[in-house]
Structures are given as C-alpha cells and as structure tokens.
Amino acid sequence: MATLFVDLFGKTLRNPVMNASGTLGYGREIDPLWSVDTLGAYVTKGLSLKPHHGNPPPRVWEEGRGMLNSIGLQNVGLKRFFAEHFPLFRKRNTPIVVNFFGFTDEEYIECAASIEPDPLIVALEINLSCPNVTKGGICMGKEARGVFSIIKRVKETTPIPVIAKLTPEVADIVEIAQAAVSAGADGITLINTMPGAAIDLGTGRMAFRGGLSGPALKPIALKAVADVSRAVPVPVIGAGGIMDHEDAIRFLMAGARAIQVGTATFIDPFAIPKILAGLAAFMDEHGLSRLSALAGATHD
Ligand code: SIN
Secondary structure, eight states: OOBOOEEETTEEESOSEEEOTTSSTTSTTTTTTSOGGGSSBEEOOOBOSSOBOOOOSOOEEEETTEEEEOOOSOBOOHHHIIIIIHHHHHHTTOOEEEEEOOSSHHHHHHHHHHSOOOTTEEEEEEEOOSEEGGGTTEEGGGSHHHHHHHHHHHHHHOSSOEEEEEOSOSSOHHHHHHHHHHTTOSEEEEOOOEEEEEEOTTTOOEEEEEEEESGGGHHHHHHHHHHHHHHOSSOEEEESSOOSHHHHHHHHHHTOSEEEEOHHHHHOTTHHHHHHHHHHHHHHHTTOOBGGGTTTOOOO
C-alpha cells in the first residue's frame, strides 16, 4: 500500500492535500460531510487582525471553465478564529496553515506577531494579493522589492515557518518567488486567483469583477509551479484548478510538494476525499510506495 505522507517544514503531514484558503469556511461547515482530519492540513480563510465585513453580494460568478470571486477578504479576525474555530482542529488533531493579510505593512507584522506558535500550526501563509492602502491601493505581491521587504519583516517577527502565496498577475513570477525566498520565505504557494471580469451581454454592464479560479487557471498554475520549483530551494505548494487526482498528480510531477484544492469543492463537496482516494489508487496501480517518486517527474 502506498503512503501519502509528506514532510513539510519539519512536520510530517498525513497527505499532501490541503484546501485553498477560503474554500472550506472555518472547517465546521465541511466537518459534518467528512472530517477535517482527512486533510493533510487545513488552510484558514485569510485572517486579519480585526474582523472584516468583505464585499456586498454578489460575491461569486460562474464563468465558463472557471469561477470569479470577490469576497472582499471577509473574515472573523485572528482572535475569534483561535477562540471559536481552532478547537475543532485541536479535537481532530489536524494541522493548520494560517493564511493572513493586512492592508498595511504594519498590519501584516502585527498579524504575524499575534499568532502564538502551536504544534498544530504548520506555517503562516502570507496573502500578498491584497491592496496596500498606504501605497495607493497597489497589490502587495506585484513587485519584488515590496515582497522582499514585507517577508523579511514578517520573518523577523515570528518563529513559525512562512509561506508566500503569490499572485499570477506579474511579469515574472520566478523573480517574485526568488525575492520571497531571499527574504527568508520557507515555502511558496502558487498561484492565487487571476483578476478577471464578466460582462452582461444585454446591458453591456460590467457585471462582475473578481479573482478567476478553477480549470481555466490550471495551465497558468502548472507553469508557475514548474518554473518556480526549479528556481528556488524551498517547497512549492500548487494551487489553481485542481479538480481531480489526475490534476493533483500533474502538480506533484511539476514539482509541488503539496497541493491545494479550491473551486472543485464548490462543484463537489467530496472532491478532496475523492482526490485522496484517486491518488492512493494511482500510486498502488503504478507500484509507487512514496509520493517522492512523483516529485518533479515532469521533463521537457
Ligand atoms: C477574497 O476574499 O476576496 C479573496 C481573497 C484572495 O483571493 O486572496
């Protein structure tokens, strides 16, 4: 029987499959269907120092081979997450990755500083795709210097491993990943959603603007994972349009150490357990005993 165990930042996870941030609520929404300890690690919704209301509806828009979302970073805040939701993960002995963000550099630092290390916290995943209000609303993750500076300060603040989650809306994602790693990032998540829009044909109105996820994003994410994992010495976590175990295997072959599943869960809430079952069956069928046999197997 194949084992799906994976080593990440000094911890051993039972498998490489996580949810993408924001796609399983706070865990308790999915736990009645399948226990959160099915996951290698649970990734929190992006958390900020203070609770945040987010955007008015509509917040999601189905679009061909993808989904647009504009949740607006709604969340209960770090304090409430740890008081009200973290106990479920403790009860289920499930490792977590804490995704967090701020609207200013100082907010990022304060967030990171306020998170107490815990044996169940695998890493902090820093969301670099939100607007920096003190820099005219530009997206934090779009230029290498800004990424270097924020990650360096976060790393000085916390002993917990830090993963940089990068936006694909950049000229050279390898350059941004290298800046994150030279600042001390322990891992890179690739990729966040790609900004997009939908237009109502009847009225000509711009009906929706938001981040594109789902299968339409997969080729962009796969390329980013393949390019970045060859260029940096830290683990890469792949995300973007992973719908089934075959997609998961492609990301592992491209060089991802672990993967995150997001939009697939909106179509089928059992997508994650199905991906895990498919992954184990694939390994057995091909006589592979460890996931490392797939690692970076992609070649030109
Ligand atoms: C949101 O809450 O609007 C999405 C956050 C993200 O994509 O990073």
